[in-house]
Amino acid sequence: MTTATFTGDSAAELAVVSRNGFVESRHLGSAVVVGREGELLYELGSPSSPVFARSTLKALQTLASLEAGAELDGEHLAIACASHIGTPGHVALVRDVLGRAALDERALQCPPAWPLDRASRDSLIRSGEASASVYMECSGKHAGFLAACRAAEWPVETYLQPDHPLQQLVAQTVARFSGEQIRATGVDGCGAPVFAISLTGLARAMSRFATAQSSSPFAIFRNAAKIWRAQLEHPWTIQGAGRADSVVMEQLGVFAKSGAEGLQVLVAPDGTSVAVKMLDGSNRAGMLVALQLLLAAGSIDAEGAQRVLPALRLEVLGGGQPVGSIMLGKDVPTTF
Template identity: 40%
Template sequence: MSQSTTLPPHRTAGAPPAVREPAHVPVADVMRAGIVEGVHHGSVVVLAADGSVAFQAGDIEAAFYPRSALKPVQAVGLLRAGLPPLDDPSLALVAASHSGEEQHLATARGILAAGDLTEDELRNVPDLPYDPAVRDEWIRRGLGPTRLAQNCSGKHAAMLLTCRTRGWDLDSYLDPGHPLQRELAAAVEDLTGQGIARVTVDGCGAPLFSVSLHGLTRAAARLATAAPGTKEGRVAHAMRTHPEMVSGSRRDVARLVRAVPGLLAKDGFEGVQIAALPDGRAVGVKIADGGDRARMPVTAAVLARCGVDPDVLAPFATTPVIGGGTPVGALRATKTLAP
């Protein structure tokens, strides 16, 4: 697979976003004893229920890589491409960056078994479980990296099952020219409403499609507002009802979904987060330096702009700054993001 390629735009999609250096702005301050010790830059967008941009900061139209925040859109694409019916926990895992807990591994095995497939047919990179506690226990047991433990194995298992169902080649399912990947690219362009600017390789080895933060957030809103019987609605329902399958039992995204009724949320590496409410209000966050610590405080700040109760968001709004083993400050969103 080439490192960077382009695709012709899907016939229903708009123009691809511009490939340029994003004009990010300060979005989070690291405060230690009342002094700004560090600043995280990034971009954010808030969509109103009618789809219009209610607030933006930074560069929401530049091409960027959504990383795993794009998985819910790809899950819809898999259903459109012929993924057989799955129960809700399994469909949630298809959209997941899971923690490698036993519930995740067992569910991924079940997806493979539905197509008489095995872990050996997965083409994602082997890795240790993502959750630190699970990873430590894994190592204590003398276990090494596996494809099943890698956090994208649910998506890859579903890709293989779809290929088995459609009679497509299994060995080349990660090639951007494979029929499966062309179907997924079409779903990305349809749901984001824009062409794909670049195609490269994600950390797991799968094709990674570049869109804009605005386009990604628009896609999240489309899933969140979809009717229950639609493919978009099925993915949204599975993610809302099984947030522990989308991430993990100890992950902040799962806690946020449990705290905010009806919320659809997905994180991605390099500081990406989307979250959308059932009425279409939605937020997209990209932290420029890729650091994870600013992702959730910034997300909480812009969710407050959507009308989410600040008291509900309070546990997510700051990250402690530690000195001598005790909190001496906090990382929080800049005042410019406050409602």
């Protein structure tokens, strides 16, 4: 079994951080672009090496929940795919998914957390409430898991165990959509099993959501089309207002999903898909690189890319004032 991702020797320079004209840091990583048929269009670094795909797997995990019988649609389906910031709107959707499955937030086994949204967090603290699992960014996915277990009459108490029928179905779904064998299994930050596949496999898997048809004779592809539609119709659920993933989805119609440890996936409406992994685990430049690769592929236009740049928070501050920026590294192409 593979026990490591790629090394610096096989990585590309994807981004640099400049302060007052001095390049202070460099982000090495790997990236890949695939077309709507899964064909390789461009690669940087070592995209065939395995990565723990972290939260970029959420659409695939939610697809397994639908396959198991979870009755989710619209915003309730989108929140199951989200890494949300814990606003009252996000939390209400999670509680509603649980309530429809005759459960409440006590069934959630993701760790307790405060909302990532500062205003929501401050409001809870002022009211004297404690952190709770329902505010954790992955609580929507866990609520979807629980809804699936209820529908399939599987145990809810052990829904995160790797040998649970739902998690076995998730693993099968990841393998089927990526076209790869899972190369390692671990425990994600939220407690769910997380799987290692290549960036190329991840990009191909996510492209299949864009190309899935609601009229397909196969239920798994009808469900994939349903997930694609729900996320793009309700982008605020996926992260939150003003956050990069949600802004890119809302303004460009491009599916966007970030994951911990430097993961970023973008999928254009034409099915062109980009997957990026920063080797140092930083998430601050992944969206910039992914947007540039979609731009180089001709799947988005320069005007649209420029429009969403403010949401990426690329400024470097000194004394509270802009003194530099996060920029593309020398290995990222302008076209290919």
